[in-house]
Amino acid sequence: MFLNCKRQISLIVIILFFLIPIQVLFSQQKKLDVKEYKELIINGSFVYLPIYKNKKQFLPKYVIPNPSNKEFIAKWDNQNFNPYRGEKITYPFQLAFESTNFSSPVDRKMVVTSRYGLRRGRPHQGIDIDLHIGDSVKSVLDGKVRYVGYHGGHGKTVIVRHRNGLETVYAHLSKYLVKENEEVKKGQAIGKGGITGNSRGSHLHLEVRYHGKSVNPEYLFEFTKEAKIRSDILYVTRKWMNPRYHRSTRKSNVVVHKTIDDITIQEEQKQKTYIVKKGDTLHRIANRHGLAVSEICKKNSIKYNAVLKIGQQIIVN
Template sequence: MEEYWANNTFNPYSDTFLKFPFNISFSDTVYASPIDRKKVVTSRYGWRWGRPHHGIDIDLISGDNVRAILDGKVRYVRYHGGHGRTVVIRHENGLETVYAHLSKQLVKENDTVVKGQIIGKGGVTGNARGSHLHLEVRYQGKSINPEYLFDFNKENNIRSKELWVTKKWTNPLKHRSTRRSRVTVYTTEEEAILGKEAESTVYIIRKGDTLWKIARMHQLSVNQLCRLNSIKKTSKLRIGQRIVLN
């Protein structure tokens, strides 16, 4: 848990390489709801307004309690740009959960917290359109679609005690923020490898796309895209055209 520990940096993993698929283990089958009222997801993990949305937004009223969803240790308590007042908690399995747009932070860096403990109050700080909790789940700096790991139902189920994560679930471009993604949970490495091979490796050109924009979204270089698709940097892209990504 202490590796890459930094209180003054939102993402201390910027120089690490993450191999896919990777394993996440849980010691429990349920998490604690981050809010006391019924969970209403107003925006999901995915591509939104021309940029990635790395978490889910849960409706609340300013001043509502915000709770840690798992046991852990507080790594970061700062005002973080568009996230506003933010708390980041690292958990025993290596996951980090991010709680953003808070009006108050009620924990300190390096505090140990338990599942369900109040860590702050909901608000509208940072780049927020109305009061809500922006909740992210990250592993070694990579955001994971929270709905792959957690079922945001009234039972607060963790989808499996053993999960394997493929690139699809760490790439907002593969999801829409306006609808729930269809979840197929991989509980073994073999399932994840087969699922990874079946995942789409083709991008369909949309209005406004450029090779530079596509490369940045998929963490590739323009030269790689050109080699994969036998095109030049000056090639004209057509809406509906398919671009191979790997």
């Protein structure tokens, strides 16, 4: 019975789309007054039904997509943490914000206890913000909830997608306060703080992602009392989407690119890496590339006496 209904809905949508040319011809004869669009979700995709002020106006009833929200509706998926897996990004790309401020994700002072970057030799793809178990966790921007569920080391997680294509990830929660496909406002509580997943003590793990790949949150937002968005328009480069360029123990020097001209050639060059082979040591790798061991340690956030693993990537430029 359910499958038959689903097939009928799909068939109706197809038939209605064929009626679009009729609507186009009709609109040329008489201008229709659209009051608003009713947002619907059919088979996981967003579609928009036009609602007209004059109810007596004749028009075919059909569902149309909203072409202005491509970034917002792309690969909408309530089941997978990352529906963009395997997709490549072309750098640099532009991000635009409708507001100059964001909402603090916590009620208390935003204290960043661990930053975006390498942490104990592994990539930390977000920032940790101090809170107590049970504290409210809030959406930093307006958006729609795409994912609510338990995800590996993240524990109980809520993901909100925003109109510019960004997604914010709120992890280690103790309780959910929203459901999938629910619209949320900036500053609205979406969960309660906790220690679920791989968490050492209570804190909020906040990630900012674009097409499934993490962005250093501090490049976009100033986590201070003013809670400012760094620019209404900015360009994101590879540097700000790779934890290996940063260290979790210190704040990166943020230089915002507001135009293409702001981006230096040096910043866009790919980092040169070396793959550790059997018998390699830090001294041998350093000598091979004309570097000091201390320089390699600093670039890779590893200790002088670190034990290397075969296949491990080491930055050598």
